[in-house]
Amino acid sequence: MTHKRDHGGDLDTAMARFGGTRSDWADLSTGINPVPYPVPALSDAAWTALPDATATAGLETAARRFWNVPDGADVLAAPGASALIAQMPRLAQTGSVAIAGPTYNEHAAAFQAHGWDVGLHGTTQVLVNPNNPDGRHWTTNDLTGDLRIIDESFCDVTPDASLMAQAARPGTVILKSFGKFWGLAGLRLGFAIGDPALIDALRTMLGPWPVSGVALETGTAALSDPDWATQTRARLTQDAARLDDIMTTKGATVVGGTDLFRLYNTDNATDWRDRLARAHVWSRIFPYSDTWLRLGLPAPDRWAQVQDA
Numbered sequence: 001m002t003h004k005r006d007h008g009g010d011l012d013t014a015m016a017r018f019g020g021t022r023s024d025w026a027d028l029s030t031g032i033n034p035v036p037y038p039v040p041a042l043s044d045a046a047w048t049a050l051p052d053a054t055a056t057a058g059l060e061t062a063a064r065r066f067w068n069v070p071d072g073a074d075v076l077a078a079p080g081a082s083a084l085i086a087q088m089p090r091l092a093q094t095g096s097v098a099i100a101g102p103t104y105n106e107h108a109a110a111f112q113a114h115g116w117d118v119g120l121h122g123t124t125q126v127l128v129n130p131n132n133p134d135g136r137h138w139t140t141n142d143l144t145g146d147l148r149i150i151d152e153s154f155c156d157v158t159p160d161a162s163l164m165a166q167a168a169r170p171g172t173v174i175l176k177s178f179g180k181f182w183g184l185a186g187l188r189l190g191f192a193i194g195d196p197a198l199i200d201a202l203r204t205m206l207g208p209w210p211v212s213g214v215a216l217e218t219g220t221a222a223l224s225d226p227d228w229a230t231q232t233r234a235r236l237t238q239d240a241a242r243l244d245d246i247m248t249t250k251g252a253t254v255v256g257g258t259d260l261f262r263l264y265n266t267d268n269a270t271d272w273r274d275r276l277a278r279a280h281v282w283s284r285i286f287p288y289s290d291t292w293l294r295l296g297l298p299a300p301d302r303w304a305q306v307q308d309a
Contacts, residue, residue, distance in 0.1 A: 008029035008030040008031075008284045008294070008296075010029065011025055011027050011029070011282055014027075014029075014277055014282045017277070018277045018278060018280065020280045024280045025280045025281070025282055026280065026281045026282070026298055026299070026302040026305050026306055026309075027282045027296075028281060028282060028283050028284075028295045028296040028297070028298060028306070029282045029283055029284040029294075029296065030185070030261075030284075030296050031132070031154060031180055031258070031260040031261035031294075031296050032179060032180055032183055032185050032260070032296065033180065033181055033182065033183035033232065033236065033260060033297070034183065034296070034297055034298060034299035034300070034302075035183060035232070035235070035299065035300065036182060036183030036184050037182040037183060037184060037218075037221075037222045037225075037228060039184070039218055040217065040218060040221040042213075042214060042217050042218070043213075043217065045213060046212075046213035046214045046216070046217045047213065047214065049213060050209055050213075051209050051211060051212060051213045051216055055213065055216040055217070055220070056077060056211065056216060058216070058220050059077050059211070059216050059219050059220045059223070060075040060076070060077055060191075062219070062220045062223035062224045063075050063077070063176070063191055063193070063219075063223055065223070065224075066223040066224075066226070066229075067162070067164055067176065067193065068164055069164060069167055069193055070164070070165065070167050070168040071168070072167075072168030072196075073167035073168040073172075073193055073194055073195070073196070073199075074193070074194065074195075074196040074199035074200065075191060075192075075193050075199070076191065076192045076193070076199045076202055076203050076206075077189065077190075077191055077210070077211045077215075077216070077219070078189075078190045078191065078192060078202070078206055078210055078211065079188045079189070079190070079206075079210050079211055079212075079215075080177070080178075080179065080188040080189060080190045081151070081153050081175050081176065081177040081179075081190035081191075082106060082190070083188075083190065083206070083210075084175055084190055084191075084192050084202065085106050085107060085110050085151070085175065086106075086110050087110075087202055087205050087206070088107070088110055088111070088126070088149050088173070089110055089111045089113070089114035089116055090114065090201075090205060091147060091173070091198055091201060091202070092123075092124050092146075092147045094114060094115050094116055095116065095117070095122060095123065095124065096116065096117045096118075096119060096121060096122035096123070096124070097111045097116050097117070097118055097119075097122045097124040097125070097126060098119065098120055098121050098122040098124070098125045098126070098144075098145060099111070099118055099119075099120075099125075099126045100120070100126075100127060100128075100131075100138075102133070102134075102286070102288055102289075103126075103128045103131050103132060104128050104132045104151065104153075107126045107128070107149075107151065111124075111126075122145065123145055123146045123147065124145050124146065124147040124149070125143070125144060125145030125147065125148050125149065126149045126151065127142060127143070127148070127149070127150050127151070128151040128153070129150055129151065129152050129155060129161065129162075129163060130154050130155060130158060130161065130258050132153070132154060132261070133256075133257065133261065133263045133284075133286065133292065133294045134255055134256040134257065134263055135256035135257040135258045135263065136256065137158070137161045138150075138163070139163075140163065140165075140166060143163070143166065143172075145171070146171050147171050147173075147198075148166075148169075148171055148172045148173070149173050149175070150163050150166075150172070150173070150174045150175070151175045152164075152174055152175060152176055152177075153175065153176065153177035153180055153190075154177070154180055154181075154258045154260055154261075155176075156176075156180070156181035156229070156233075157181060157233055157236055157237075157258050157259040157260055158258065158259075162174075164193070167193050167194045167195075168194075168195070169194075169195070170195050170197070171195055171198070172194040172195050172198075173192055173193070173194040173195065173198050173199070173202075174192070174193045174194050175190065175191070175192055175193075176190060176191040176192075176193065177190050178190060178191070178215075178219055178222070180260055181229075181232070181260065182222050184218065184222075187214070187215050187218060187219070188212075188215065189211060189215040189218075189219050233259070236259040236260060236297065237259050239259075239297045239298075240257070240258075240259040240260075240262055240297065242303070243262050243295060243297060243298070243306075244262060246306065246307055247262070247264050247295070251266075251267070252264035252265065252266050252272075252293065253265045255292065257294070259297075260296065260297065261284075261294055261295065261296045261297070262294065262295050262297075263292060263293075263294050264292070264293045264294070264295070265291050265292065265293075266291050266292075266293050267291070268290065268291070269285040269286075269289065269290060269291050269292055269293045270285060270290070272293050273285050273293060275309070276306075276309045278309075279305065279308060279309030280305070280309075281305060281306055281309040283295050284296075
């Protein structure tokens, strides 16, 4: 039996213990933008036809433009960043992988499932930029592996911190999530960008039609709308500061995070989580820390509920 890994977004667990229906809850256990990109009007073909090569190329062109992808790097759209993370161990011979932690636990789990040793040293390297949950940014000086996997799932709030300029270097794969910043996690869309030989190998692994027609059309529209992205970054910055103010007033201290999630130090993270949960606000705690509490941003109609909790 596969061990269930520790994640946010497990609202079923919260409801089973603390009651309420899904609509009663403010789920702050993930880092998903609570004001999603408005889904455009979709063609009938998006639902009824197999996704065609032209639509796929259009999405990948929009991604190349939005993220300023270097000419020498390739772009692959995929059914979510998680699907790509699961394939990363297949890009190199099994050995040792360096994963700077604590960080998003799916990376270590994927490598361990393929028989790799996970530690602080290895010729394969995973960096989450910015890191989840503390928001640390990495620089080109930190890239030391022969195979360098850079997970930028949360980097769209801080585009200047992206390591995309490195994407054409042999041995580099940069992962991008669509669900976080654009708030459409249910669409299941992600991207691998980097060394053409590695991207081509991933393309073969995913097989034909990996991305739905609905995701192709929605993703193309969103990545072609830089004004929405600019306005969203400004709102997220304000909302992150507002959440910090609420939490620090109650005695928490800011450890870090991004403008999509905030990490706080508390006297007892489990007590804080349970107190919030009794008011149907779900937060995220970590098995490796008794004091860290992570909160995503509330939707516009949930701020009073969070404040009261």
